[in-house]
Amino acid sequence: MNPKVTIAALLLLAACGGNPMPDPGGDGDGDGGDGTITVPESVAVNVKGAKYDPDKDRLQLTIALDSSNPVLATYERAENLDVKGYRAYKMQEDPLDRMFVALAAESADGKTRAVTVADGGQFGEYRGGGHYERDGNFDPPSASETKDGTGLVTYAGRYAGVQNIDEPGNPDVLEPVPGTDPTILPSQPRRVRGEIVLNADFVDNEVNGAIINRRVVGGAALDTVFLRGTGITEDGTFEGEVSAIHSDAETIEGSYGGVFGGSNSSSVAGLVHLTAFDDDIDLEQEHGVFVLTQCGQTGAAQSICDQVDPQD
Numbered sequence: 001m002n003p004k005v006t007i008a009a010l011l012l013l014a015a016c017g018g019n020p021m022p023d024p025g026g027d028g029d030g031d032g033g034d035g036t037i038t039v040p041e042s043v044a045v046n047v048k049g050a051k052y053d054p055d056k057d058r059l060q061l062t063i064a065l066d067s068s069n070p071v072l073a074t075y076e077r078a079e080n081l082d083v084k085g086y087r088a089y090k091m092q093e094d095p096l097d098r099m100f101v102a103l104a105a106e107s108a109d110g111k112t113r114a115v116t117v118a119d120g121g122q123f124g125e126y127r128g129g130g131h132y133e134r135d136g137n138f139d140p141p142s143a144s145e146t147k148d149g150t151g152l153v154t155y156a157g158r159y160a161g162v163q164n165i166d167e168p169g170n171p172d173v174l175e176p177v178p179g180t181d182p183t184i185l186p187s188q189p190r191r192v193r194g195e196i197v198l199n200a201d202f203v204d205n206e207v208n209g210a211i212i213n214r215r216v217v218g219g220a221a222l223d224t225v226f227l228r229g230t231g232i233t234e235d236g237t238f239e240g241e242v243s244a245i246h247s248d249a250e251t252i253e254g255s256y257g258g259v260f261g262g263s264n265s266s267s268v269a270g271l272v273h274l275t276a277f278d279d280d281i282d283l284e285q286e287h288g289v290f291v292l293t294q295c296g297q298t299g300a301a302q303s304i305c306d307q308v309d310p311q312d
Contacts, residue, residue, distance in 0.1 A: 022123045037133055040239045042255035043271035045129030047289070052115055052131075054106045059089045061102060061117055063127050065229070071112035075102055078144045081172065083193050083217060085158035086289065092186070095176040098122050103160045105291040108269035108299025112259060114269040116289035118162040120180065122185030126164040128287045132272040134261035138236030140202045141264040151203030154295045155268050156304035159211050161288030165281070168219075182294075191217040197270060198227070198306055200260070205232040211272070211288070223249045227256050229254050236260040242274065251276050258290070266297050 010188040011284040014048045019091055041048075049062035078101070081088035086103040102117035111134060118128030145150040145193055158304035167188040175183055194214035213220040223244060230240030238258045244252040254277075258270020272288035 034211050037235070037237060037259050039131055039271070040255070040257045042239065043257045043273045044213065044275060045128060047117065047129035047131050049131075050131035052113055054104070054107070054113070054189055057087070059102060059104055061091075061100075061115070061131075063100065063117065063129070067226075075088060075100070078172070081191065083158075083160035083187045083191055084280050086160040086290075090172060090185065092174050095174040095180075095186075096184065097186065098127065099170075099173045099188050100127070101162050101172075101191065103162065103191070103289055107261065107269060107291050108293045108297070109262040109266045111261035112155075112267045112269035112291060114258075114270055114271060114291050115290045116160070116162060116287045118164055118189045118285070118287045120166050120170070120189040121164050123184070123273075126189075126285065128162065128285060129252050129273070130287055130289060132257075132269045134236070134259045134269070135178070136258060137264055138234075138267060140232075140236065140260065145264055148200070148272055151201050153200045153202060153265065154305065155198040155200070155209075155292040156295060156301040157196060157290065157292040158301070159192075159194040159196040159272075159288055159290050161194075161212065161272065161286050162189040163192060163216075163287075164283075164285045165190050167191070190219070192222065192286060192288065193217050194222075194306065195301070196292065198267075198290070198292060199305070200232065200265070202265070203233070206230070207232055207238050210245075213311040223252060225252055225272070225274065225277075227272075227295065232260070236265065238270075242272065250279050253277075254286075264294075266294050268292050268294075 038092035043153045051060040059075045068148045075089035078088045078090040089102045091097045098119040106113040109179035112130035167190040170188040174229040196210035197287035209227040211225040239257040242254045254274035269291045293299040
């Protein structure tokens, strides 16, 4: 798995064209207004509400099959479950309740943030999903503010995720009373780490990318995930589909989505929901998160950004 992929290949933006960015305000600034960002159901899934305050190190989430009675539950900080670049939080009310692990981050500019969460499964089902948000308006860079006037901008950084697959030994699950039937016990979701490269074309309003060096935390390597080209909307959001790197890789299916934020879209935050990624496992799911800084900005991932043309 994980055949070698060159950075150059990953950074080729699909030349699919797009529609010009509308300016609803009619003032020529292209900010698209400052409304509430709606996270698509394809990536939000069971998350119906979220409040994340990185300064107070506080995370609250609502996870339910419907939103008729939303309750924000406060999660406990779990430093031992951190994935590099993302803070971990956990929630389990008692040994016979689901054990959730959430991973959250805020961008270096403080303008975007995102969280993903899942439990490891119980009673043959699991819950998972995520949330992302932006402070302020959508502020895309003009072509003249990008390298060679192309409108192309690269974002890079770390990716993290949780899967509805047991963490070996379920080390952080509350211990049940001895003799409890194991078929009713909850499982701890295993975590995933990797890197992500996202290219945005703010002239043609297109975004695509890839998740590389993806692997189970403390475990095996996983396949590269391509984020297929999709449009950037007038409010600076996007939603698209994922795919495998080539036909010989594991079947990879699912969705991704996100939002650009900050001055000249200095950051981006989003989610990935994989509904298939291992041909040897049935009903596997992965909920991933990315919070990235634009190459050339403070906080950017230099290991990848040094290989691309920075913004002027």
